[in-house]
Amino acid sequence: MLHQVNGPLSRELELETSSLGLGKLPKRLMPQATQKLVCGFCSTGCSLTVHLRDNEAVNLTATRDYPVNLGEACPKGWESLTPLKAPDRATTPYLKDRSGKLVPVDWDAALSVFVEKFKAIQKKYGPESVAFLSTGQFCTEEMALLGALAKFGMGMVHGDANTRQCMATAAVAYKQSFGFDAPPFTYKDFEESDVIVFVGANPCIAHPIMWQRVLMNRNDPKIIVIDPRKTETALAATRHYAITPKSDLALLYGLAHILIRNGWINEIFIERHTQGFTQFAEHVRDFTPELVSAATGLSMEELQELVSIIHRGERVSFWWTMGINQSHEGVRAAQAIINLALMTGNIGRPGTGANSITGQCNAMGSRLFSNTTNLLGGHDFLNPEHRRKIADLLKIDPGRIPDKNSLAYDQILEQIPVNKIKGLWVIATNPAHSWINQHDFREMISRLDFLVVQDMYHTTEMAQLADLVLPAAGWGEKEGTVINSERRVGLFRKVAAAPGQALADFYIFKLIAKYWGCEAMFREWSSPEAVFQIMKKISEGTPADISGIRDYRMIEECGGIQWPWTEGQDPGAPPKAGPLKERRLFEDGRFYHPDGRARFLFDDVRPIPEPTDSFYPFTLLTGRGTSAQWHTQTRTGKSGVLRKLYPKDAYVEINPEDARRLQVEPNEWVFVSSLRGMVRARAVLTSTVKPGQIFMAMHYPETNRLTFAAFDPYSRQPSYKICAANITRLRNG
Ligand SMILES: Nc1nc2c(c(=O)[nH]1)N[C@H]1C(S)=C(S)[C@@H](COP(=O)(O)OP(=O)(O)OC[C@H]3O[C@@H](n4cnc5c(=O)[nH]c(N)nc54)[C@H](O)[C@@H]3O)O[C@H]1N2
Ligand SMILES: Nc1nc2c(c(=O)[nH]1)N[C@H]1C(S)=C(S)[C@@H](COP(=O)(O)OP(=O)(O)OC[C@H]3O[C@@H](n4cnc5c(=O)[nH]c(N)nc54)[C@H](O)[C@@H]3O)O[C@H]1N2
Numbered sequence: 001m002l003h004q005v006n007g008p009l010s011r012e013l014e015l016e017t018s019s020l021g022l023g024k025l026p027k028r029l030m031p032q033a034t035q036k037l038v039c040g041f042c043s044t045g046c047s048l049t050v051h052l053r054d055n056e057a058v059n060l061t062a063t064r065d066y067p068v069n070l071g072e073a074c075p076k077g078w079e080s081l082t083p084l085k086a087p088d089r090a091t092t093p094y095l096k097d098r099s100g101k102l103v104p105v106d107w108d109a110a111l112s113v114f115v116e117k118f119k120a121i122q123k124k125y126g127p128e129s130v131a132f133l134s135t136g137q138f139c140t141e142e143m144a145l146l147g148a149l150a151k152f153g154m155g156m157v158h159g160d161a162n163t164r165q166c167m168a169t170a171a172v173a174y175k176q177s178f179g180f181d182a183p184p185f186t187y188k189d190f191e192e193s194d195v196i197v198f199v200g201a202n203p204c205i206a207h208p209i210m211w212q213r214v215l216m217n218r219n220d221p222k223i224i225v226i227d228p229r230k231t232e233t234a235l236a237a238t239r240h241y242a243i244t245p246k247s248d249l250a251l252l253y254g255l256a257h258i259l260i261r262n263g264w265i266n267e268i269f270i271e272r273h274t275q276g277f278t279q280f281a282e283h284v285r286d287f288t289p290e291l292v293s294a295a296t297g298l299s300m301e302e303l304q305e306l307v308s309i310i311h312r313g314e315r316v317s318f319w320w321t322m323g324i325n326q327s328h329e330g331v332r333a334a335q336a337i338i339n340l341a342l343m344t345g346n347i348g349r350p351g352t353g354a355n356s357i358t359g360q361c362n363a364m365g366s367r368l369f370s371n372t373t374n375l376l377g378g379h380d381f382l383n384p385e386h387r388r389k390i391a392d393l394l395k396i397d398p399g400r401i402p403d404k405n406s407l408a409y410d411q412i413l414e415q416i417p418v419n420k421i422k423g424l425w426v427i428a429t430n431p432a433h434s435w436i437n438q439h440d441f442r443e444m445i446s447r448l449d450f451l452v453v454q455d456m457y458h459t460t461e462m463a464q465l466a467d468l469v470l471p472a473a474g475w476g477e478k479e480g481t482v483i484n485s486e487r488r489v490g491l492f493r494k495v496a497a498a499p500g501q502a503l504a505d506f507y508i509f510k511l512i513a514k515y516w517g518c519e520a521m522f523r524e525w526s527s528p529e530a531v532f533q534i535m536k537k538i539s540e541g542t543p544a545d546i547s548g549i550r551d552y553r554m555i556e557e558c559g560g561i562q563w564p565w566t567e568g569q570d571p572g573a574p575p576k577a578g579p580l581k582e583r584r585l586f587e588d589g590r591f592y593h594p595d596g597r598a599r600f601l602f603d604d605v606r607p608i609p610e611p612t613d614s615f616y617p618f619t620l621l622t623g624r625g626t627s628a629q630w631h632t633q634t635r636t637g638k639s640g641v642l643r644k645l646y647p648k649d650a651y652v653e654i655n656p657e658d659a660r661r662l663q664v665e666p667n668e669w670v671f672v673s674s675l676r677g678m679v680r681a682r683a684v685l686t687s688t689v690k691p692g693q694i695f696m697a698m699h700y701p702e703t704n705r706l707t708f709a710a711f712d713p714y715s716r717q718p719s720y721k722i723c724a725a726n727i728t729r730l731r732n733g
């Protein structure tokens with residue numbers, strides 16, 4: 001049954017379309033009885049089917065015939081519609097008044113102030129003095145428009161995204177090793193491996209539906225988990241190796257050492273498809289089992305056993321997530337995983353690969369198209385040919401494209417107190433909770449002349465610091481594409497009207513272009529789907545070529561399409577589209593470096609930045625707490641159902657032995673402190689953490705008041721995962 005467009009939906013679309021001269025409501029936006037769309041939380045990219053009645057989304061189910069989730073969804077997915085209706089949605093723009101209070105204003109006032117303030121800052125301090133920080137959580141078309149508007153239209157040079165907190169390490173590692181930022185796998189590999197190695201990843205909590213794919217593996221696979229904590233995933237694994245935090249690099253070099261010593265390597269693959277193995281073999285010669293055992297806390301037998309399992313596997317896949325990426329030496333650790341896959345020939349075949357699992361629903365879109373760490377579509381700001389190519393495609397003056405790279409996230413922040421950056425525009429991220437070391441972060445932010453926050457809610461920690469809040473539509477209230485962990489381009493669809501005057505980020509950017517006076521540059525960028533056509537052209541001839549994806553309908557019909565999909569490739573007849581369903585990279589052994597070879601890259605192991613001492617004797621680990629919580633909880637915190645599934649208060653996991661020594665009782669309030677500060681949390685006694693280690697979930701604002709800002713030198717990703725901390729009892733204090 002088809003439903004009519006009712007009041008609010010048509011009013012909003014009218015505003016979006018008429019104010020921008022976008023013409024009539026396209027037929028495909030007309031609501032239907034059900035609408036499939038990709039989930040807006042994690043990078044798994046499940047498809048959800050929204051059921052509509054009288055043009056209202058009334059229910060949601062997990063889509064059965066989608067190749068990612070096959071009818072499954074996790075609690076966040078099931079509860080996706082609830083956060084849209086929260087009472088603290090930003091329904092108008094808000095401007096800070098003289099008393100420091102955010103008061104509602106209309107769009108015209110908001111955008112006039114936006115332009116006036118940012119232009120004044122640029123005039124006083126130079127064009128580089130305004131920067132943006134965006135996200136991996138909205139559509140690729142929105143990322144592309146924002147990146148182009150900010151850099152080519154508004155003259156900014158510096159812009160980064162929360163993907164720096166998350167994926168920067170994997171992106172740099174792949175780029176250096178493979179010649180392009182290209183996760184090689186397809187989810188089918190979870191089902192086809194006979195050995196599955198998870199390093200610093202807890203998919204039972206963080207990617208529950210990927211974990212379902214592991215459970216569908218019929219080869220009785222050996223599941224290996226390398227994590228200091230006995231996580232939910234470790235509990236379900238064949239073997240858990242509880243290494244000393246941040247000893248991954250030593251461990252991985254040690255495994256390579258034993259493999260080489262035993263002759264358990266694939267010489268043919270190494271010879272034909274790689275470069276640098278001899279030097280690498282030389283490097284790992286020092287990483288003897290004795291040394292590695294001391295560094296990792298694993299016994300020599302455990303090391304031998306782990307190597308034997310990898311050797312005996314015919315299809316070994318390696319998967320890593322934040323336990324590797326968030327590290328002071330994350331890039332080299334990720335590459336040490338890549339090296340293991342290369343030297344054993346475990347890449348390019350079913351059930352193999354050196355596979356980085358992404359985090360947010362569109363981390364991959366951000367890596368390709370946000371115009372932050374690289375020029376649109378994986379191009380290079382420093383390459384004049386690339387700048388000319390993009391300028392020609394967009395019909396703009398090449399001089400408008402910056403010929404230098406953006407500063408990284410932490411460097412942007414550091415420029416604030418020294419008056420180099422004075423205006424900041426924060427979009428769809430909440431760093432006043434999620435950025436490392438909140439004390440420093442807030443100090444830097446307080447030195448801005450003007451802070452704009454664009455979010456669904458006016459109550460986030462970041463919005464509360466803003467001078468101007470722009471109200472954004474969220475998932476389900478707009479359309480566009482997102483790219484999941486296995487490079488699958490999927491679709492967001494509009495199934496609900498955004499509340500009040502909130503607008504899709506896409507149309508906020510269009511309005512800003514108009515107020516800034518550069519709308520002519522974006523005439524062709526008239527709708528998300530028009531931008532998708534531009535992205536296709538930009539991608540042509542690159543490893544992430546999507547020129548063969550005709551339009552949104554084709555994406556829908558095929559159940560998402562993995563990149564690359566090149567113009568002229570035969571998709572088969574939709575909806576069957578057999579060859580489109582599951583594809584992995586490097587089946588021909590050719591990598592993206594000009595010589596076609598992957599590189600072995602390595603470095604010395606470096607000491608951890610903040611070791612424990614007698615004042616701070618505990619290693620504080622951080623990460624995801626439950627499958628019902630998402631990051632800073634601005635969305636998942638709005639669902640009563642989800643709230644029942646996780647602890648209300650910040651909590652700290654302590655080993656019972658330590659608790660006994662400190663006389664801490666279960667559920668007691670304790671102080672957790674680090675050199676950055678002290679917070680209160682409830683004690684949870686559990687042997688999932690080892691003695692001397694404690695764990696806090698990132699979903700509570702307390703956690704990043706303690707973390708220590710150290711960074712990987714290549715990726716500049718924060719090393720969130722460990723710092724030195726102490727526990728004291730409240731009752732004594
Ligand atoms: N429910 C839920 N799911 C999510 C998210 C969410 O907020 N909630 N966020 C999404 C996002 S953006 C991301 S990036 C992913 C993150 O997904 P994961 O990376 O799987 O989750 P984390 O809990 O951050 O970290 C994984 C593990 O790293 C371990 N670890 C800590 N230090 C080390 C170390 O030195 N070495 C090793 N080997 N392991 C270590 C931790 O103990 C933890 O169990 O989850 C995504 N999915
Ligand atoms: N200690 C510690 N800290 C961590 C981590 C850790 O493991 N340990 N993990 C890090 C990682 S991997 C990540 S990815 C970050 C995540 O950190 P954040 O990006 O700060 O976390 P979110 O809560 O997802 O913030 C997204 C914001 O965007 C808003 N939003 C959602 N959809 C839209 C939209 O369509 N448009 C607009 N304009 N706004 C929208 C939400 O309301 C929310 O305020 O946290 C990092 N912080």
Ligand code: SF4
Binds near residue numbers: 208
């Ligand atoms: S696993 Fe991820 S993509 Fe799937 S329903 Fe849950 S949050 Fe959404």
Ligand SMILES: [Mo]
Binds near residue numbers: 360
């Ligand atoms: Mo992330």
